[in-house]
Amino acid sequence: MAETGKLYGIGLGPGDPELLTLKALRLLRAAPVVAYPAPDDGASFARAIVAQWLSPGQREIVIRVPMVPERFPAQAVYDGAAAEIAAVLAAGSDVAALCQGDPFFYGSFMYLFARLAGRFPVEIVPGVSSLAACAAASRMPLVGRNETLVVVPSTLPEAELERRLTGVEAAAIIKLGRHFAKVRRVLDRLGMAERAQYIERASLANERVAPLADVEAESVPYFAMLLIGGRNVAVVSGGA
Amino acid sequence: MAETGKLYGIGLGPGDPELLTLKALRLLRAAPVVAYPAPDDGASFARAIVAQWLSPGQREIVIRVPMVPERFPAQAVYDGAAAEIAAVLAAGSDVAALCQGDPFFYGSFMYLFARLAGRFPVEIVPGVSSLAACAAASRMPLVGRNETLVVVPSTLPEAELERRLTGVEAAAIIKLGRHFAKVRRVLDRLGMAERAQYIERASLANERVAPLADVEAESVPYFAMLLIGGRNVAVVSGGA
Numbered sequence: 497m498a499e500t501g502k503l504y505g506i507g508l509g510p511g512d513p514e515l516l517t518l519k520a521l522r523l524l525r526a527a528p529v530v531a532y533p534a535p536d537d538g539a540s541f542a543r544a545i546v547a548q549w550l551s552p553g554q555r556e557i558v559i560r561v562p563m564v565p566e567r568f569p570a571q572a573v574y575d576g577a578a579a580e581i582a583a584v585l586a587a588g589s590d591v592a593a594l595c596q597g598d599p600f601f602y603g604s605f606m607y608l609f610a611r612l613a614g615r616f617p618v619e620i621v622p623g624v625s626s627l628a629a630c631a632a633a634s635r636m637p638l639v640g641r642n643e644t645l646v647v648v649p650s651t652l653p654e655a656e657l658e659r660r661l662t663g664v665e666a667a668a669i670i671k672l673g674r675h676f677a678k679v680r681r682v683l684d685r686l687g688m689a690e691r692a693q694y695i696e697r698a699s700l701a702n703e704r705v706a707p708l709a710d711v712e713a714e715s716v717p718y719f720a721m722l723l724i725g726g727r728n729v730a731v732v733s734g735g736a
Numbered sequence: 737m738a739e740t741g742k743l744y745g746i747g748l749g750p751g752d753p754e755l756l757t758l759k760a761l762r763l764l765r766a767a768p769v770v771a772y773p774a775p776d777d778g779a780s781f782a783r784a785i786v787a788q789w790l791s792p793g794q795r796e797i798v799i800r801v802p803m804v805p806e807r808f809p810a811q812a813v814y815d816g817a818a819a820e821i822a823a824v825l826a827a828g829s830d831v832a833a834l835c836q837g838d839p840f841f842y843g844s845f846m847y848l849f850a851r852l853a854g855r856f857p858v859e860i861v862p863g864v865s866s867l868a869a870c871a872a873a874s875r876m877p878l879v880g881r882n883e884t885l886v887v888v889p890s891t892l893p894e895a896e897l898e899r900r901l902t903g904v905e906a907a908a909i910i911k912l913g914r915h916f917a918k919v920r921r922v923l924d925r926l927g928m929a930e931r932a933q934y935i936e937r938a939s940l941a942n943e944r945v946a947p948l949a950d951v952e953a954e955s956v957p958y959f960a961m962l963l964i965g966g967r968n969v970a971v972v973s974g975g976a
Binding site (some may be wrong): 510 | 752754755757758838850858860861864865871878882883885888889
């Protein structure tokens with residue numbers, strides 16, 4: 497019986513192609529088949545990040561995912577994609593599954609992993625997360641020393657958001673979109689609003705960084721976040 | 737007046753040189769001066785990651801940091817390093833400050849940033865964090881969908897650790913070292929011990945991944961962590 501192929505879950509980083517790792521680039525170029533998510537109707541962001549390195553000889557499996565925020569990605573879409581990828585692996589070819597950011601940090605690759613890891617060899621290639629990219633873009637040290645960091649999706653109910661952000665030193669509030677106004681109310685109540693930096697499209701040409709107070713709720717995309725950096729980090733700035 | 741140089745805070749990733757980003761490699765090679773932390777007595781891990789790409793023409797500034805866990809890095813050490821780097825920048829040369837992992841995620845670069853960002857142009861180059869590398873190594877999806885992730889240093893007092901880990905869906909408990917037994921007690925009490933994966937030296941040849949129950953407290957290095965993955969991630973595995 498022929499050997500099966502290997503599935504690579506490859507983190508591509510936040511969007512700037514130069515934030516790919518050397519390993520991601522090597523595996524991407526070597527893979528006979530690449531798979532990536534794309535919206536129902538439109539171009540794939542993951543594919544765009546690496547387009548310059550794809551070759552015509554590579555087969556591409558496009559996973560068309562309904563892009564409705566908060567809606568659980570249709571089981572059927574990932575079931576179908578997993579079946580298509582499984583057939584390639586069973587036939588002995590490797591597959592590079594592309595994932596913006598890091599595969600295991602709110603990454604879509606987890607849906608393929610859950611369906612295929614038990615049946616085929618899988619390797620995860622970690623990538624630069626949106627969190628790291630946003631901290632770099634905001635030029636705000638995020639967390640250091642003995643501080644705790646909380647990463648919380650803004651899709652949670654308002655009371656739940658408030659509970660999880662109470663008393664934390666450093667926080668990332670992700671997936672903002674239409675939840676922005678709710679998040680702002682919570683941060684106002686907790687006295688954290690003035691410390692919050694807003695970042696959208698980190699590492700891309702149209703990256704935007706702004707204090708929370710300067711952001712209009714209507715303009716906030718789903719892939720934007722607020723960062724609140726730890727205070728201890730600032731303490732270390734004291735000179736002699 | 738001549739233009740000053742630019743300070744780059746460059747995340748090198750967790751240790752495997754192939755987890756450097758293309759951008760980090762480009763800037764590292766181009767920099768006339770590189771600065772990196774090293775223990776009091778011994779080789780620099782940051783330097784070792786990129787040793788193959790350094791050239792004899794590059795000046796190296798070694799920042800000798802006392803490696804006592806939990807001890808606040810000596811102000812004087814970073815004051816001195818910042819002064820040395822400032823002199824280079826003022827003379828018009830760029831400096832690449834190397835940082836394992838990601839610069840703003842518990843990274844030592846924050847100490848230089850705090851001292852120099854107000855006076856010189858600084859750019860942060862995000863890197864693959866130890867968190868992403870450990871999740872990849874453990875093959876355990878970390879956090880997805882509407883889940884909250886808490887990153888907590890095990891250096892906190894036991895009651896404080898327990899408070900911060902109570903009711904969380906996904907967690908990373910970092911900087912284990914001699915705090916391992918304390919952390920295990922907390923996870924036992926919270927009923928989270930069975931879900932915890934232990935990872936040390938992620939992405940290196942001597943990487944180790946084990947269930948919490950298999951780990952001997954005496955053998956745990958400072959740069960090891962425990963990960964507890966979210967449960968929602970597993971839920972998505974249900975097929976048709």
